[in-house]
Amino acid sequence: MLSDDNKKARYDQFGHQAFEGGGGFGGGSMNMDDIFSQFGDIFGGAFGGNGGFSGFSGGFGGGQQRRVKGSNLRIRVKLTLEEIANGVEKKIKVKRKVQAEGTTYKTCSTCNGSGQVTRITNTILGRMQTASTCTTCGGAGQMIDKKPADADAQGLINKDETISVKIPAGVVDGMQLKVSGKGNDAPGHGIPGDLLVAIEELNHDTLQREGDNLHYDLYVSISDAVLGTSKEIDTVTGKVRIKIDAGMQSGKILRLRGKGIPSINGYGKGDLLVHVNVWTPKTLNKIQKEFFEDMKDDEHFAPKPEESDKSFFEKVKDMFS
Ligand SMILES: [Zn+2]
Structure with a gap:
């Protein structure tokens, strides 16, 4: 059995950040932020269970402001058998979308900053109020006020970055490691997406x-x-x-x-x-x-x-x- 201490040590090694509360399902702000969360069977129920379910409250409950999450970046890394056996730290070059300097935001006029719009509909059960994500701001509650000329419509620019990823010994071809917060930035005050590193094992000569x-x-x-x-x-x-x-x-x-x-x-x-x-x-x-x-x-x-x-x-x- 893997002891809790050991588990925790590895867990901490990859930089766990407490997941963001108040998220919507699909909105993505419910975030495990654990590089090992992809290894389902390893940490199993201990951490894995948190992800999806509590997220429902945000999505259906309404009223809570979503925190928009930036998109994930995916990259493939080729490892020799020796690197897999010994563990390795890889420097990975990525092109990330980051917030452009000088971008300012204002409260979304469609949803007044809530990120959601509510609609009243008449049904056979009576009047029902439904909440859905504001399409104007994408749920962020904010819109771009000013941005530099080279930034895209969301106020983001491309930036080359080298990210150091610690790959533990024993990884398997096809496994995916998650580096939290190293994906694309979200527009406004959202949280950045993750960098997903897919492991590819190179054939060994002998x-x-x-x-x-x-x-x-x-x-x-x-x-x-x-x-x-x-x-x-x-x-x-x-x-x-x-x-x-x-x-x-x-x-x-x-x-x-x-x-x-x-x-x-x-x-x-x-x-x-x-x-x-x-x-x-x-x-x-x-x-x-x-x-x-x-x-x-x-x-x-x-x-x-x-x-x-x-x-x-x-x-x-x-x-x-
Ligand atoms: Zn809005």
């Missing part, structure tokens, strides 16, 4: 990922398998030399504990599974051929699989105990 475990295909010659040797293999933290015992069978899986990917939950690390493949030469010279011809009927060369060799998928050898 390592294959399966959850938190990694797989590596190792090829050894017949003589190395017979006599034993040591081989250097790739890991996400650099090369490691492993021992190949004399009499190594093809298909053997060597498990290097903790040499996989750290769990995003903080539960420890996966393993690196080294699949041993004995390489059979496709051609032989005369002497080699004679040697193998001689061994053809040699009882010592006849396969005698033991229980442990038959079930090599279950029986894995721990090299790093």
Whole structure:
């Protein structure tokens, strides 16, 4: 189990801001502001439940002023397996819409600053009052008074910004991290949108990922398998030399504990599974051929699989105990 302390530590690391109250559903001001809120299953009920539901009160209750939220920015970031294994801080260049200097606002004349317009309609149940978002100001309650010439209709200008994003170890391809408040600014006194960072995992030359475990295909010659040797293999933290015992069978899986990917939950690390493949030469010279011809009927060369060799998928050898 992930302890609350641990959870909180990670949570704080990504800068949680208390969500803004009084929001409307869809208006977007109900904001989890948690980079991990996308990881539904991780923080599950603890934080995730807050988002949608309490937001309803703003939308249907009427009367409360909405805080308009700026639009989100989306960006893709490509990570190597090493970066995923170790965690990484990425500098991401974004073009954000920010409030132009010198823009001033005045109270919206349509809704008188409430951000909502109320309508009375006659229904079979009697007169009903319904509230809807003011279309003039988009719910902000304010309109642009003056703005610089280079600003858009909402008083925003484009600005290049470099944002540093801490990516925790163990992220998975397709996962989305949220950096609160680093999206586009909202017009008026709204709150900025978020920067959504989608994770893309780059293929590794020699390592294959399966959850938190990694797989590596190792090829050894017949003589190395017979006599034993040591081989250097790739890991996400650099090369490691492993021992190949004399009499190594093809298909053997060597498990290097903790040499996989750290769990995003903080539960420890996966393993690196080294699949041993004995390489059979496709051609032989005369002497080699004679040697193998001689061994053809040699009882010592006849396969005698033991229980442990038959079930090599279950029986894995721990090299790093
Ligand atoms: Zn208005």
